[in-house]
Amino acid sequence: MTEKSECTLLSYLELIAVLLFPAVFIVWYSFSDKEFGKGDMILQKADIADHFRNNTLPVTLVDTVVIQEQDSIVATADSIVQDTLPQRILLFGDSMLEGIGKRMEQYAAENNHELLYVIWYASSTKIWAEHIDTLKHFMKKFQPTYIVVSLGTNELFVKEPNKRNSFVKTIIQTIGDIPYVWIGPPNWKKDTGINQVIEDNVETHRFFPSQKLTYKRGSDNIHPTFASAAKWTDSIAYWMNNDVKHRIILELPKKNDICGKHIYLQPLR
Amino acid sequence: MTFQQITDGIIALFSRQPRDPLLFTSGSFWLLFIGFILIYAFLCNRKNRMMLYVATFSLFFVYLSNGLVFLLLPVTAIYDFFLARRLHNCKNKKARKAYLLLSISLSVGILAYFKYANFFLKTWNDLFAGNFSMLDIFLPIGISFYTFQTISYVVDVYREKIKPTDSLLQYLFYISFFPLIFAGPIMRAGKFFPQITDDKKIDKAMIYSGLWLVILGIAKKAIFADYIAQYNNWVFENPLQYSGFEGLMAVIGYTAQIYCDFSGYSDISIGLASIMGFDLGKNFNFPYQACNLSDFWRRWHISLSSWMRDYIYIPLGGNRAGKFRIYMNNLITMLIAGLWHGASWMFVIWGGLHGLGLIIHKLNKPWLDKLPDTKPVLFLSWLLTFSFVAFLWIFFRAPNMAACSDLITHIALDFDLAYAIPFFYARKTWCILLALIFLLHMIRPAWHERIKGWFIRSPWIAKALLFSIVIQLVLQFSTGEVQPFIYFRF
Structure with a gap:
């Protein structure tokens, strides 16, 4: 050399x-x-x-079509309220709402509902519970008749998921008597227990286990693509229309009309 | 952990989806690069083995992003290599021109098919109520950049500025060189080939000035650009939901974001090449310090601006024609530059407006040149240039004219400075990062060189610590909302 x-x-x-x-x-x-x-x-x-790490989810993966043809992957309520009135729907949660919200806007327009979605980027049950005034503010401002929560994505790998119990409880207590559903996180890997914590606190028929669906992910390999998120929302809407305790009208949109307002909150640093 | 889990993990770490590029800011890339540079260290002085090794790695790198469409690259390299040699050996002028046209048509044709086919079909459908269905094609990442490199190579051979290379491997190495492939800079063969053949020594200064640029680029892209992009995206997507003041901040934010994003990428590319012993030159030279639009284009994406000048503006007649033709040449060049940035009328409008700006500057140049170089004059010139450039970024970023006009109208009609203080309290980190970007942009080139010198001379452990801090900051600032490099789309 x-x-x-x-x-x-x-x-x-x-x-x-x-x-x-x-x-x-x-x-x-x-x-x-x-x-x-x-x-x-x-x-x-x-x-x-x-x-x-072992990434295999312990459930059979299904898609929207399967949900509609077979027995639901979600629990069905015993007593049913079929609410046919137009609703004021408040969606709040983390960045996963970006995909859901866009499709929900079409559902809102199709079914004459009013929609407000509040995305708090990088948020978690902890952040919403510790800043519960934020939720109270939007509830007071918008006076929702129906609430959809989408939280848990940023807590999939927390070390002590049981510590999240109190945060989930705080959020549910704040929602109070308003009918609500909780959309579970669309896992891309097995979580350390946040899904179970949410399901334990939320009545089972109010919890949508998004982890049981398959998704096409975007460039970050985390968030579903908009097309995939639209299918995900279709599954949620079908469930809210047919399986939850308090059912509202969410017929499949026929046009691309949209209706809704969005509010974006910065990640906490 | 079982052996199976380890192998599955390694495969998962490096497996990519087509259309999902392996970013220079990702951990996977850096783990791959450490392995790459270890072997490169043993091969860098054996030219042929080094070229074969780097070209293979580069093609693998392109394959990870483009899937089997990566084959376009070696196919382009092969036909261009042989056409350039034919052209060089041919004495007949008409035949030479025919080879040149064939080569350019093939390169531009492939680019036009992948990049503009759906754009033209959609425009046709809109204009003539046609019902052509869109083609199921995607834009191979990097095609705009290597196509421009192949065109410049063949044209330079035609103009007898350079001799064609005798080695297909060398040409493939040049076209596929992975630091350049995805977002430039656009490197000319005349500057690149001698660096392959020269018997140069790769010394510590070259390696560490490369690492310095890499660290700078990662910080610009993954800390500054990605963070401020989050707010900018919200405003540009729903301009009517924000006040005029917030709209203006998003425009200034995007002005800083696109600079950090693109110059950050360029810094990483140039840095990686420097680590490998290649000098790619400068691609950005403090563009927002420019005091007129011509000066801005001499400082912004220098490799593209000079390419446009040499291969579009000058062949159109350049400055040699009459005044009207010069202005038209400017406008045409900028319209093409706009279209090169993407298959959208918004980019064409952005390019056209820059063209008009250049014409207005040229028209007023005689009296502008007579103004004294006093501080107030320089400041006003800078303010006018910066405002114009920032204003035009609205057209570049907005998804359509409606969103563009919503934002501009909102800034003009709903502007209230009272929002400034609540805005600062609500978005403190964003404001601080934005201020830092502009402060660092104002740093004198000499100071920059001095800081780089300190870094190069520092002990290896200090360099390692600085690199670690930057990587950890990237992790701290990442939110899962990863922004792809803006220029990857081009």
């Missing part, structure tokens, strides 16, 4: 050491059970370890 190529090789080996330093830490931290941080400020983990 010449002196020149030896020098280049050494430079590259040093560079590899520089690159490996953060790589080793990030990979180790991703696999580690430990979390570093102080208070709310926690060092985020890369999702590398998730690729190595």
